[in-house]
Amino acid sequence: MEKTDYRNEPDNTAVFGSEEMLQPAPTDTIPQYGTRPEIAYQMVKDETFAQTQPRLNLATFVTTYMDPFTTRLMNEAISVNYIDETEYPRVAVMNAKCINIMANLWNTPEQAKWKTGALAIGSSEACMLGGVAAWLRWKERREAQGKPTDKPNFIISTGYQVVWEKFADLWQIEMRTVPLTLEKTTLDPQAVIDMCDENTICVVPIQGVTWTGLNDDVEAIDAALDEYNSRTGYDIPIHVDAASGGFILPFLEPERRWDFRLKWVLSISTSGHKYGLVYPGLGWVVWKDKKYLPGKMSFSVNYLGADITQVGLNFSRPAAQILGQYYQFIRLGFEGYKQVQHNSMEIARYLHDEIGKMPQFVNYCEDVVNPLFIWYMCADYARSAEWTLYDLQDKLKQSGWMVPAYTMPKNIEDRVVMRIVVRQGFSRDMADMLLDDMRAAIAELEKLEYPTPSRLAQERREEVQGSVFTHTGCCHKKK
Numbered sequence: 001m002e003k004t005d006y007r008n009e010p011d012n013t014a015v016f017g018s019e020e021m022l023q024p025a026p027t028d029t030i031p032q033y034g035t036r037p038e039i040a041y042q043m044v045k046d047e048t049f050a051q052t053q054p055r056l057n058l059a060t061f062v063t064t065y066m067d068p069f070t071t072r073l074m075n076e077a078i079s080v081n082y083i084d085e086t087e088y089p090r091v092a093v094m095n096a097k098c099i100n101i102m103a104n105l106w107n108t109p110e111q112a113k114w115k116t117g118a119l120a121i122g123s124s125e126a127c128m129l130g131g132v133a134a135w136l137r138w139k140e141r142r143e144a145q146g147k148p149t150d151k152p153n154f155i156i157s158t159g160y161q162v163v164w165e166k167f168a169d170l171w172q173i174e175m176r177t178v179p180l181t182l183e184k185t186t187l188d189p190q191a192v193i194d195m196c197d198e199n200t201i202c203v204v205p206i207q208g209v210t211w212t213g214l215n216d217d218v219e220a221i222d223a224a225l226d227e228y229n230s231r232t233g234y235d236i237p238i239h240v241d242a243a244s245g246g247f248i249l250p251f252l253e254p255e256r257r258w259d260f261r262l263k264w265v266l267s268i269s270t271s272g273h274k275y276g277l278v279y280p281g282l283g284w285v286v287w288k289d290k291k292y293l294p295g296k297m298s299f300s301v302n303y304l305g306a307d308i309t310q311v312g313l314n315f316s317r318p319a320a321q322i323l324g325q326y327y328q329f330i331r332l333g334f335e336g337y338k339q340v341q342h343n344s345m346e347i348a349r350y351l352h353d354e355i356g357k358m359p360q361f362v363n364y365c366e367d368v369v370n371p372l373f374i375w376y377m378c379a380d381y382a383r384s385a386e387w388t389l390y391d392l393q394d395k396l397k398q399s400g401w402m403v404p405a406y407t408m409p410k411n412i413e414d415r416v417v418m419r420i421v422v423r424q425g426f427s428r429d430m431a432d433m434l435l436d437d438m439r440a441a442i443a444e445l446e447k448l449e450y451p452t453p454s455r456l457a458q459e460r461r462e463e464v465q466g467s468v469f470t471h472t473g474c475c476h477k478k479k
């Protein structure tokens, strides 16, 4: 049947009786004619039909559950563009209120009514803005001293998230990495100091390291930098990448000093869409004071009906997430956030304990400091197992769970680990279901008489690299 303009077609054909359901979906070119909305809806919906349930995805840090009121609120604002401040001035004010709340949660000393910060599409943009500000401050200072500015560097652990590699490559700033090892599981302050020089724009400790869930010791790094800066006359600052920890520490460990209470912490970034409990598309960066945000980073335009000044890499961006964040602040309050984060932490600790008791596994660390953790196979067990954690990942996928297996960063890349991120929307009951599915999957894998392809691949890698099983980590199996 020749397809014609759908407006001339009878509209009583059932969706699955339509011609479109016999045709492949467009891949390369836009279709000549449109189709009925219910058919278009069905086709798009069906493309993602087979995907895992988002709440069973324990790989992502990003929010997969919000209550129906926020969902309504955000859906109602789906057409609002944040940049149109003249049309939606209250959204800009709401954004500024969120920045104030974040800044105060992180103990800003800034006294101004409106604290200095910026909205971002996620932590990646927020990290970039923090990094660019540090680079421009360093550059301005060097230029004023008549010194060269062609070799900037920053210091971070090998546990960095990929955004920092992008920052280094896109802005041509050398990334100096302190190796994480099985013994040194977080950024070592002395190693940081050993890498600092006059071209260091900032040091970047992480709160909630993506690979491990651990926190770098910002207080110790601040103290080491304080001594180094006073000895050398440099003023190397800290940008804290608190993508996850920025919304955990203020509620669960308010006495821990990692934020603006520390002298050299000049900027902090976080993801509103992780433990900020908002659906994807939201990050925040806050500076300790307006003077640390270089003027060059504010761009003004006059064609939206007023002079609009904006800090950010994107121009247009959805405003719905700001409404979602502000709703969560009002809905939950400090105590509500504390309860939600506490539950995530307790469930993570429960899973950590139960997985630690399994004879096949060892937890990477004894502590769970954010609601996520990693584990690996016991050396003794791994020697004779016919399967790897990649096989377990595949088996769990059959029950809908996404629990990722991956190799650790440089220097310990021969170590394969598995990670669970617990977020709002994951209950103790679901944790028990996951544990049951894990035990059943392991029982199946243990029946194998021949090695799996991933086990064979691992053996081939070991032959090339030397055995991984000779490692003893910092965290041994408890007897």
Ligand SMILES: Cc1ncc(COP(=O)(O)O)c(C=O)c1O
Pocket: 061, 121, 122, 123, 124, 125, 127, 161, 163, 206, 208, 209, 210, 241, 242, 243, 244, 271, 283
């Ligand atoms: C430590 C850290 N920094 C930055 C990011 C990037 O965050 P986003 O996905 O919000 O851009 C992540 C994401 O997992 C992260 O864990």
